[in-house]
Amino acid sequence: MTLPPATVSTRGGGLSTAARGRRKPSLDRISFMAVFLGIPLAIYLLFVIWPFLQAFFYSLTDWSGFSPSFNFVGLDNYARIFTDDLFLKALGNNIILLIVVPLVTVVLSLILATLVTVGGSSKGQIKGLKNSSFYRVVSFFPYTIPAVAIGIMWGQIYDPSGGLLNGILNGLGLNFKDYAWLGNASTAMWCSIFVIIWGFVGFYMVLFIAGIKGIPSEIFEAARIDGAGRLRTALSITIPMIRDNIQTAYVYLGIFALDAFVYMASLFPNAGGPENTTLVMSQQLFFTAFQRGQFGMATAMGVVLAVATLIFSGLVFLVNKLTGGSDGGRL
Amino acid sequence: MNVQQSFARRGFLRGALATAVLAPMGGALASCASGGTAPAGPTGQVSENNPFGVPDKSTLDAVIFKGGYGIDYVEFAGKLYEKNLPGSTAKISPSTAISAELQPRFAGGNPPDLVDNSGAQSIGISTILAQLEDLQPVVDAKNLEGVPIKDTLYEGVLAPGTFDGKLVAINYVLTLFGVWYSSSLFEANGWAPPKTWDEAFELGEKAKAKGKYLFLWGKEAASYYLELALSSAIKEGGDEVRVALENLKEDSWKHPALTKVFEALDKHVKAGHFKPGGSGTAFTAAQAQWSNNQDALLYPSGSWIENEMKDQTKADFKMMGAPVPTVTTSPKMPYEALHSGGGEPFIVPSQAKNKAAGKELLRVMLSKEAAANFAKTKLAPTVVKDTVPADGFGSTALVSQTKMLEAAGKNVFNWQFLDLYGMNKDVLVVWNAFLDGKSNAAKLAEDMQKMSDKIRNDASIKKVEIK
Structure with missing residues (x-):
């Protein structure tokens, strides 16, 4: 009996406060704005926008990183990095990662997510495979391991003489004695991509599971009554209903693929892999800054990296929009 | 009304963001993280016991690469330093990423007084050459035992730290x-x-x-x-x-x-x-x-x-x-x-506040007691001669090193x-x-x-x- 009037009075009070506030700003309202808008904005300006601008400024100089002085060299650094064969090689490697890693990871985790949520028995309630919660937990394991540890661990697994992989292959009667998976230009990149995907699939699977769980099961049931099989359901219901999640995943994975520093640095310490086949831009940036002492050039690389990331994100949004997705998404 | 309100709020945010982007551009750009030239810090009384004039009761700030040799050998020398100059303090800090950690300090004009520029992430020496002290006075000085340091060193050990004729780094460990x-x-x-x-x-x-x-x-x-x-x-x-x-x-x-x-x-x-x-x-x-x-x-x-x-x-x-x-x-x-070659190159930045103290600690390290302590605890010789006994503390490798050095004589490169x-x-x-x-x-x-x-x-x- 007391409940309905209370609700009414709260709503009324809220409205009247808002109306009063718009007319003359009270101390309450100003302090609210200062705390919730002013402080975050100041932090954002100081720690995000300002470093960005500084980085761009330094990319136009020949600063060594250690000296107090430097000269302005205009766009010289940009001209130089775009004629540097190693940087271009690194850029190319990043593009390979950018094409392969998000695509394979998203497809793989979508399949797994579908299996453990709606891929189960086609009779009775909509559910996943038997023991699906077990698979879900197991496939999330790799994500809980720090990337550096993953790199070191897989470095050991790929070890030519004592590694697990060659041990298994030799045990199967194949002759892989002393084959250096990470030491050959033809296999190093693909082995690294495998490690990266291995590390990420679990997380994106969980992300997609959450998305699929948000779809009302009536829709799946209706589709099933209409005679849709599992593949049809996945393509026509699951994917369109969680496309915002997929876009988010794609953007995150793309940003990661353009970086990839941690994995590459732990799989190939101090160098760019065999014939530089796994060298990525962020590694080249790090070497240029801290070993060559060319901070100006390194920040120019950083700017290129940032621009590449923005272009990629823009492309993903554009593609999603062109193919009929919602505007903006849930990023 | 509700929609309108939301638009108004967005407009406010957008305006704020635009201001945020534009505000710093106004001229402030030029004032980057660079520092000016450091003042030539205070100097103390030069004496037999204090050849570089370390100011009285000052603090020494040393950053030492913490790798295979640890930092305890410098701490050992730090104790001797404090004993030698009563009232002064030696602050020895470890670092595993010298370059990344000290880059802001170099750029800001307040580098440490002594740096062990070693490890995979050491600072490329050519980038800081002009900002380093000439360490010739250190090797010209007498050690704690009263012998000129240059007379106690192995052949050719100063070469790796000499660039353009200037001794900018003293490699402490003989490799x-x-x-x-x-x-x-x-x-x-x-x-x-x-x-x-x-x-x-x-x-x-x-x-x-x-x-x-x-x-x-x-x-x-x-x-x-x-x-x-x-x-x-x-x-x-x-x-x-x-x-x-x-x-x-x-x-x-x-x-x-x-x-x-x-x-x-x-x-x-x-x-x-x-x-x-x-x-x-x-x-x-x-x-x-x-x-x-x-x-x-x-x-x-x-x-x-x-x-x-x-x-x-x-x-x-x-x-x-x-x-x-x-x-x-x-x-x-x-x-x-x-x-x-040499390992563990020690450098003294010219802009350091207490560079006399940096040199003084180096002098202590190159003296007999600290060098012998290093050889004994690390099973590796320093650039100071005669700190390894004939039995090499029981290490065959150390004995063979001494032999190889003797056989090479002046033929080192x-x-x-x-x-x-x-x-x-x-x-x-x-x-x-x-x-x-x-x-x-x-x-x-x-x-x-x-x-x-x-x-x-x-x-x-x-x-x-x-x-």
């Missing part, structure tokens, strides 16, 4: 390079460390017969074979080989002496004297295959190898070092000549260009491919030449003339 082997294994099989590449090839064949390899390598340490090749070529062709390489001369990698060494190594690679798969093996794992499994007979490395592999060396592995093989039996420098121009990363790529059999002697020389040419032709890289 010898050679090939390392187990004398017990060699005795049991009647083998001897090879003196020429022909002998090395014979030994490789003998090893093969025993189911072993002559050499092995790890992916991060493929550059050790560049060290081996350079040492051998410099002994063969004399100092001119080194000088040409140091100064990035055209075709310096095509010197006949280098060509012969590369060809000799290539012969080993093609004959299967290298354990395959090194380019995919972590160097620590590879080194354990040598010191523990004894898969290979020889390993080219610096004298730190004994300490590094202490826990992974077979019980009866009596580690000894030998000079690297020469091409002919009559090289320009004798077989006994050595590549002797060292090169700086690889570190100076930060070439290690690119060297690893080229050498892994070569040792893997994916390239050959001619291609190796060409790849190295290309690397050298690229640096020479890059006007933005400051070149240092090396003699």
